[in-house]
Amino acid sequence: MTYTFHSDTDPEHDLVCSIEKLSRPVDLDLLAQFQIHGALVDMYGKCGEISSAQKMFDEMPQRNVVTWNSLVSGYLHVRCPGIAVDLFLEMLRVGIAPTPFSVSAVLVGCSQLEAERLGTQDGLESIAYIVVTLAIAYSECGGSLEEFRKICLSVTKWDQISWNAVIAGFSNLGYGEESLKCFFEMRLAGVDVDFFTFTSILKAVGIISALEEGKQVHALVFKSGHAANLYVQNGLVSMYARCGAIDDSKRVFISMDRHDVISWNALLSGCAYHGYGRETVQLFEQMRRTHIKPDNTTFLAVLTACSHAGLQDKGLEYFNLMRNDFFLEPPQMEHYATIVDLFGRAGNLHEAEAFINSMPIEPGLTVYKAILSACQVHGNKEIALRSVKKILELCPNDPATYVLLSNVLETGGYWDDASKVRKLMCDSGVRKTPGYSWI
Structure with a gap:
């Protein structure tokens, strides 16, 4: 028994051919022009011609993190650390995520600034502030733990x-x-905590579901007089919800004098992800009666709740509300993926595939993985193969795709085909990271 990916244009292509097809070259005209400009910025910077590098940088219609790094390095090379650090901060302001090289470069810049100003002590406070700003910005951009530790060591x-x-x-x-x-070290050092400290530590407690530590922090909130702060209250609602203590989360929510969209989102998300589907819908209806406008996070929570609770009609109603109401944010990729999951959990795989084909935006990985997971549950080989082809076009080396396809084939009783997929995975050098328990 064989398995193939069928298409209207070429019905003979099978799984192996689909993967090989992904190695086609792309149109390099614009890419080559972009790379040449970036290389010139790098060359001028390394040669000390920083004005030419800056001119070339300014003329570029688009810039990526590599180009920014080249210009920052150029200014460091000509001993202009102040401009280099300012450039880095500007890079963060325009939404470019830093790389480990960016972090290393700006730390060198901060060190040079300290050396220059050490005799007069002028500006050292601002340097410390830059390092602290760098720490927060780098973490918000999803950097690595190792590089973040390096930044922490630079705090003086x-x-x-x-x-x-x-x-x-x-x-x-x-x-x-x-x-x-x-947080414990901060307390031992005798440094006062404020509402920002509590907001951050409550988020940390929620991440690891440390409910007992969360209750201790809650007690400290009362003792320190921050119990009425809206940000801290939102942090408490979210912390208890993440830990699965939904009743405690509700108690904090009810005790609040006022709520904003973050308050509602924290409670809705907690209820949705802990199996309180119908209660999430009731809370959402209650929110709609207030003056607070729901956002993308709100809808993601309620759509997830509808999916897990099997409320297909309600989920579609809310999705259409989000899509058609001019005053609401338009659906994002994760919302479309949730609707696909909604159809898939109900076993309506053909409806899910039709929904994907009608999307106004190009479907992403999460969308195709949602329908592929549903195919595993319901053993639909044909739709699974079509979905896998799309996933491999987007991400040819994703091990989860191969594993999911193999599981779909095994569920449908296609043992030989499942074995071939596993062998293809090994031959392609794709490896799945073994699972492990955080505990």
């Missing part, structure tokens, strides 16, 4: 601002335990 003044930045940084990166350790 451990005041409340510095501790808050490091605690928030570890929380943003998803390392709740590290954030908790820093």
Whole structure:
């Protein structure tokens, strides 16, 4: 028995041919022009012709992180660390995520600034502030733990601002335990905590579901007089919800004098992801009666709840509300993926595939993986193969795709085909990272 990916244009292409087809070259005209400009910025910077590098940089219609890094390095090369650091901060402001090279370069710039100003002590406070800003910005851009630790080692003044930045940084990166350790060290050092500290540490507690530690932080919130702060209250609602303590989350929510969209989102998301589907819908209806306008996060929570609770009609109603209401944010890729999951969990795989084909935006990985997961549950080989072809076009080396396809074939009883997929996975050098328990 064989398996093939069927298409209207070429019905003979099978799985192996589909993968090989992905190696086609793309149109390099614009890409080559972009790379040449970037290479010129790098060359001028390394040659010390920083004005030419800046001119070439300014003329580029688009810039990526490599181009920004080249210009920053160029200014460091000609001993202009102040401009280099300012450029880095501007890069963050325009939404370019830094790389480890970016971080290393700007830390060199900060060191040069310290050396220049050490005799007069002028500007050292601003340098410390830049390092702290770098710590928060780098964590928000999803950097690596190792590079973030390197930034932390560059902090020379451990005041409340510095501790808050490091605690928030570890929380943003998803390392709740590290954030908790820093919080304990901050307390031992006798540094006062503020509402920003509590907001960050409550997020960290929620990440690792440390409910007992969360209750201790809650008690400290009352003792320190921050219980009425809206940001802290939102953090408490979210923390309890993430830990699965939905009743405690509700109690904090009800005790609040006022709510914003973050308050509602925290409670809705907690209920949705812990199986309180119908209650999530009721809360959403209650929110709609307030003056607070739901956003993308709100709809993602309620659509997820409808999907998990099997409320297909309700989920489609809310999705259409989101899509047709001019005053609401338009659906994003994750919302479309949730609707595909909604159809898939109900076993309506053909409806899910038709929905994907009618999407006004190009479907992404999450969309195709949602229908592929549904195919595994319901053993639909044909739709699974079509979905896998799309996934491999987007991400040819994704191990989860091969595993899911193999599982679909096994569920349908196609054992020989499943074995071939596993063999193809090995021959292609694709490896799945073994699962492990965080506990």
